Amino acid sequence: MSESMRVSVSREIPASSEVIFSMITLPAGHVAMDGSGTLMSAPSNHQLRAVGDKFLMDMDRASLGDIPEITTYQVENEVHSFEANRLLEWTVGMVDRPKIGHFYGLRLTPIDVSLTLVENYVDWSGVEEKWQSRISWPVVSASMMQDSLARLEAAILSA
Secondary structure, three states: OOOOOEEEEEEEEOOOHHHHHHHHOOHHHHHHHOOOOOEEEOOOOOOOOOOOOEEEEEEEHHHOOOOOOOOEEEEEEEEEEEEOOOEEEEEEEEOOOOEEEEEEEEEEEEEEOOEEEEEEEEEOOOOOHHHHOOOOOOOOOHHHHHHHHHHHHHHHHHO
């Protein structure tokens, strides 16, 4: 893997951290803001409220082409860090396979009552060595994550 195992981008979004957090804690919000084109639906569409909450996502990874033997599948995500209106982090594992050690996160830093800095990141530092050779690094590029933030902003502004 690459030296840097964390990809991070940020964007100022003209909305309160409460409004943004409400969107990102709803699994359908993740589908709406996905810049990779891999998230297809969120069968478990309940609001995330605490560490340990789980949510399913249907994915089609063929568009990325990074792991040829994996195309359509379902992942089970689990919230591992949660701070209301500030932070949501979740680990990822396929439903029929264990988590491989990476996590995604969205950190919100209020600038004022109607402007929030949103950081979107993925951290691969915990990926087990046996999985590292199967992952084309970087799996999630900064441009995809930047697109996700632009889509998040558009969804919030159109709501």
